[in-house]
Amino acid sequence: MTSAQPHAIGKAHPILRDIRKRWMLHLFIWCGLAFLFVFNIIPITGLQMAFRTFKLKDGFAGIFNGQFVGFQYFNEFLSDRKFTVLLRNTMSISVLKLLFNFPLAITFAIMLTEMPGRKFKRVVQTVSYLPHFISWVIVSGLLFTFLSSSSGMLTDLFKSMGIEMPAILVKGDYYYGLAVFSELWKEMGWNAIIYLAAISGIDPTLYESAQIDGAGRIRRIFNITLPSIRGTIAVLLILGVGGLMGGANFEQSLLLGNSTNIARSEIIEVYVYNQGLVAGRYSYAAAAGLFQSMISLFLVISANWFSRRFLDTSLF
Amino acid sequence: MIGIPRQKNAIRHTPEDRIINTMIIILTTFVFIVTVYPFYYVLIMSFNNGNDAMRGGIYLWPRVFTMENYGQFLNDSKWISAIFVSFARTVLGTGLGVLFTCMVAYAMSFEDLKLRKFYYGIMIICMYFSGGLIPYYLTLRQIGLLNNFLVYIIPMMFSIYYMILAISFFQAIPRTLYESAYLDGANDAYIYVKIVLPLSLPLLATLALFMAVNQWNSWMDTAFYCTGQKNLRTLAYLLRDLIVSNETGVQRGWQAISDVAAGKMKAVTSKSIQMAAMMISILPIICVYPFLQKYFVSGIMLGAVKG
Numbered sequence: 001m002t003s004a005q006p007h008a009i010g011k012a013h014p015i016l017r018d019i020r021k022r023w024m025l026h027l028f029i030w031c032g033l034a035f036l037f038v039f040n041i042i043p044i045t046g047l048q049m050a051f052r053t054f055k056l057k058d059g060f061a062g063i064f065n066g067q068f069v070g071f072q073y074f075n076e077f078l079s080d081r082k083f084t085v086l087l088r089n090t091m092s093i094s095v096l097k098l099l100f101n102f103p104l105a106i107t108f109a110i111m112l113t114e115m116p117g118r119k120f121k122r123v124v125q126t127v128s129y130l131p132h133f134i135s136w137v138i139v140s141g142l143l144f145t146f147l148s149s150s151s152g153m154l155t156d157l158f159k160s161m162g163i164e165m166p167a168i169l170v171k172g173d174y175y176y177g178l179a180v181f182s183e184l185w186k187e188m189g190w191n192a193i194i195y196l197a198a199i200s201g202i203d204p205t206l207y208e209s210a211q212i213d214g215a216g217r218i219r220r221i222f223n224i225t226l227p228s229i230r231g232t233i234a235v236l237l238i239l240g241v242g243g244l245m246g247g248a249n250f251e252q253s254l255l256l257g258n259s260t261n262i263a264r265s266e267i268i269e270v271y272v273y274n275q276g277l278v279a280g281r282y283s284y285a286a287a288a289g290l291f292q293s294m295i296s297l298f299l300v301i302s303a304n305w306f307s308r309r310f311l312d313t314s315l316f
Numbered sequence: 317m318i319g320i321p322r323q324k325n326a327i328r329h330t331p332e333d334r335i336i337n338t339m340i341i342i343l344t345t346f347v348f349i350v351t352v353y354p355f356y357y358v359l360i361m362s363f364n365n366g367n368d369a370m371r372g373g374i375y376l377w378p379r380v381f382t383m384e385n386y387g388q389f390l391n392d393s394k395w396i397s398a399i400f401v402s403f404a405r406t407v408l409g410t411g412l413g414v415l416f417t418c419m420v421a422y423a424m425s426f427e428d429l430k431l432r433k434f435y436y437g438i439m440i441i442c443m444y445f446s447g448g449l450i451p452y453y454l455t456l457r458q459i460g461l462l463n464n465f466l467v468y469i470i471p472m473m474f475s476i477y478y479m480i481l482a483i484s485f486f487q488a489i490p491r492t493l494y495e496s497a498y499l500d501g502a503n504d505a506y507i508y509v510k511i512v513l514p515l516s517l518p519l520l521a522t523l524a525l526f527m528a529v530n531q532w533n534s535w536m537d538t539a540f541y542c543t544g545q546k547n548l549r550t551l552a553y554l555l556r557d558l559i560v561s562n563e564t565g566v567q568r569g570w571q572a573i574s575d576v577a578a579g580k581m582k583a584v585t586s587k588s589i590q591m592a593a594m595m596i597s598i599l600p601i602i603c604v605y606p607f608l609q610k611y612f613v614s615g616i617m618l619g620a621v622k623g
Binding site: 130 | 330332333336337340341343344347348350351352354357358361370372373375416419420422423424426429430431435438439442445446447448449450451452453454455457458459471473474476479503504505508529532533534535536539540552555556559560562563564587590591594597598601602605609
């Protein structure tokens with residue numbers, strides 16, 4: 001890059017010379033790094049509080065010089081009577097979402113491309129992105145408005161037809177389904193965008209020649225469309241597995257969880273919040289949080305390995 | 317808009333085609349209705365008398381039309397203050413967030429910058445790893461951001477994901493534009509503001525949409541970091557409070573809010589106010605959505621290709 005600052009620079013190290021020559025660019029980046037230092041690096045180093053006894057009255061330094069207790073808080077978490085339930089909920093909700101919502105987004109994208117009639121197609125497409133931009137608060141409000149067993153619109157409608165609606169929002173048995181469906185409703189159209197783009201990149205002559213050879217619609221979908229977007233599917237699958245434990249689960253659980261369905265709605269993140277910010281057991285909560293991060297990390301690495309081994313695609 | 321492979325040559329429809337087309341139309345119509353109707357229902361309920369709504373049976377049209385839900389809502393200083401806070405954080409947070417993130421992205425878009433790989437490495441690590449809620453909370457506490465309006469703005473200023481998106485956009489800008497500006501004696505700040513930003517409107521629109529929606533919808537930061545300050549409550553937070561209290565106090569939700577001054581039949585219930593509040597918080601998103609739609613689809617693509 002040529003810059004119009006012909007200072008006499010001398011024989012400084014090339015890095016120093018670059019910093020001196022284009023100091024403003026480096027400064028811009030340093031601002032970003034300073035931000036990351038405060039809001040990412042410091043909290044990451046603060047994770048050592050999971051191995052120390054941190055008390056709020058010791059102040060921030062307590063994170064770094066509290067008494068070292070090793071894995072005490074991890075053992076406590078692992079032997080807590082809630083642990084199995086928390087782990088089961090966290091894993092089940094995530095896996096169910098991946099199992100149902102991931103293939104359904106692909107199906108929806110294929111449906112849109114196969115749809116006759118351009119106008120309606122555009123309308124459906126545009127409308128299907130919209131819920132992505134609506135907050136989970138609103139979504140929870142909509143769910144209550146429709147499903148509430150006292151006054152929900154659907155409950156009323158079914159009652160007038162003589163059908164009793166189950167108490168979906170209250171009974172724990174329905175929570176997994178509720179979490180999976182509400183996320184499907186919110187994100188299906190949005191998740192389909194990337195597949196739509198991948199499908200639109202397929203060479204149309206492939207379809208034409210397949211048609212001449214007598215391949216029907218279903219044949220063309222399975223033999224052309226799906227194999228052509230295999231790479232996209234693989235990448236999104238790895239990302240999906242990596243993001244298994246995060247995503248909207250926390251927010252959903254805070255909004256849709258209540259004292260009656262808590263046996264199914266409470267996930268590790270909610271527990272971390274309750275133990276840490278509400279009950280003030282900071283070190284213990286940090287240990288529980290770290291435990292969850294470790295599982296996520298393990299999942300990303302194994303998904304990536306699996307994909308590199310069997311699908312010839314990997315992120316890193 | 318995404319192009320879709322045309323099948324103009326498919327003139328003859330086989331029975332298979334017809335079955336599939338019918339099925340697709342039925343399914344997509346179902347998706348369409350399931351997506352749109354809930355919003356429509358909230359809209360009509362927000363214009364319906366709250367006591368009347370309690371009887372149920374309203375599906376397509378308000379039965380007893382009233383504006384009082386909105387009237388009551390907009391008369392409540394609590395809600396007005398929440399709207400103001402939400403609006404302020406959205407405008408400030410989005411503006412600063414876009415400018416700051418793009419500033420770093422501009423510098424990072426120079427492939428030949430020394431140490432760039434090093435900088436990039438740190439950023440990627442920070443993208444994948446975080447300390448989690450508890451250390452983050454204690455950090456915010458230490459730097460005095462708890463119960464502070466700035467907690468809505470400063471921690472949201474920089475997003476590595478959006479920075480990567482912006483880098484790939486900036487790298488498509490011809491370098492010769494910068495070179496002639498350098499020759500005219502311009503510095504990088506000038507080039508960023510006067511050349512790069514004006515050339516990147518689609519990118520800015522995309523990032524602004526994402527950040528603004530995120531700011532407007534956010535309630536967890538209020539719940540976690542601003543518990544002690546009632547005047548920092550946002551619209552989304554208050555709405556969540558109302559929804560939860562309407563749901564847990566099931567009967568209470570439909571009970572008329574006491575209207576002491578007038579002895580007349582009250583038109584407003586806590587539930588019908590919730591409908592109005594939901595409409596008001598959806599409204600800004602629906603308003604900007606059609607204008608920005610064409611940008612974000614291409615923005616997402618850009619991220620997907622590079623990403």
